[in-house]
Amino acid sequence: AATLSKSYTLTLLPGDGIGPEVISVAKNALQLVGSVEGIEFKFKEMPMGGAALDLTGVPLPEETLSAAKESDAVLLGAIGGYKWDNNEKHLKPETGLLQLRAGLQVFANLRPATVLPQLVDASTLKKEVAEGVDLMVVRELTGGIYFGKPRGFGKNENGEETGFNTEVYAANELGIDHVGCRVIVVENNNIQFVVENGNASMLWRKIVTNIASEFPDVELSHMYVDNAAMQLVRNPKQFDTIVTNNIFGDILSDEASMITGSIGMLPSASLGASGPGLFEPIHGSAPDIAGQDKANPLATVLSAAMLLKYGLGEEKAAQRIEAAVFDALDRGYRTGDIYSAGLKLVGCKEMGEEVLKSIDSKV
Numbered sequence: 001a002a003t004l005s006k007s008y009t010l011t012l013l014p015g016d017g018i019g020p021e022v023i024s025v026a027k028n029a030l031q032l033v034g035s036v037e038g039i040e041f042k043f044k045e046m047p048m049g050g051a052a053l054d055l056t057g058v059p060l061p062e063e064t065l066s067a068a069k070e071s072d073a074v075l076l077g078a079i080g081g082y083k084w085d086n087n088e089k090h091l092k093p094e095t096g097l098l099q100l101r102a103g104l105q106v107f108a109n110l111r112p113a114t115v116l117p118q119l120v121d122a123s124t125l126k127k128e129v130a131e132g133v134d135l136m137v138v139r140e141l142t143g144g145i146y147f148g149k150p151r152g153f154g155k156n157e158n159g160e161e162t163g164f165n166t167e168v169y170a171a172n173e174l175g176i177d178h179v180g181c182r183v184i185v186v187e188n189n190n191i192q193f194v195v196e197n198g199n200a201s202m203l204w205r206k207i208v209t210n211i212a213s214e215f216p217d218v219e220l221s222h223m224y225v226d227n228a229a230m231q232l233v234r235n236p237k238q239f240d241t242i243v244t245n246n247i248f249g250d251i252l253s254d255e256a257s258m259i260t261g262s263i264g265m266l267p268s269a270s271l272g273a274s275g276p277g278l279f280e281p282i283h284g285s286a287p288d289i290a291g292q293d294k295a296n297p298l299a300t301v302l303s304a305a306m307l308l309k310y311g312l313g314e315e316k317a318a319q320r321i322e323a324a325v326f327d328a329l330d331r332g333y334r335t336g337d338i339y340s341a342g343l344k345l346v347g348c349k350e351m352g353e354e355v356l357k358s359i360d361s362k363v
């Protein structure tokens, strides 16, 4: 093994349901790839979500947040489950996730949606439409209508019930946001779509156009959100990077994920201007299969690859993990969610072991 030239502290937040199962696989993959690449990882495992609620009474204990802030990157499993759905204290495990994102100030959420050649048949779209889709949705994560004030629910002057929300974006937030996106845009064939609508979009358009002018090799197009939603299922290959606000990004990234057809395969990254990034699979805690060794760990393993690439700048190590995932798929291993006849059906642990073998065999 190479001598360990670099050392990083990673906070692991296994969370609930299948979270601990998939985090354990990703941890092993990181450890092995670290030993190959000469990188030492110090793991700090902390309670979060329902697990933390049971243990400490809050979904994001202070010790967990401070450990996350002090580390080089954070890898999260999944949060929540039926058990906490009717919580007397109205403290939901998911509120811990919002607090964590706010605490780490991660405002840019990156969600790749890639149709892997091995899994084309899993797509909800026809093969010729799905084949070769490789896009990234960049969603603003900490502003917009989910946080804007004023908001309310009450009665108007005619006594009718009314409800309202406000979308607010400040120019400086968007500026930082798009500085955060530079790298992504340049790495993806330099085509960027900005999805917008309504009045806050005038600010988006102005700022994005200004920033794009500093990057002449970035091709910038604008698209309204209703059209983007339609184009995503009509011809997803036209998209490369989609940059959009919080609510549209929420919706479009879910739509894009269904094109790939495999929720158990999709990673995500949330980045700020500085400080540790937050990396997690897009799926939830899957309480229906938790504890049964059925979960697909690859979304979390690929999140670990994003952690290496975007969180630590360890591009080679990231590529090693991605290549190992593809190799395990090429060798026919499948968890239940991506299984089709004639292939090798395995559980979470065994899939993890096959990824480790693939890392080993490529050294």
Ligand code: ATP
Pocket: 018, 079, 080, 263, 264, 265, 282, 283, 284, 285, 286, 287, 288, 289, 294, 295, 296, 297, 299, 337
């Ligand atoms: P959330 O509200 O946190 O998004 P959810 O309950 O809406 O969670 P998931 O927990 O992601 O959704 O589960 C949706 C379905 O997908 C379930 O049937 C679950 O078993 C399945 N699923 C989710 N993640 C995986 C995985 N990694 N491997 C296999 N199946 C999964």
Ligand code: MG
Pocket: 284
């Ligand atoms: Mg849900």
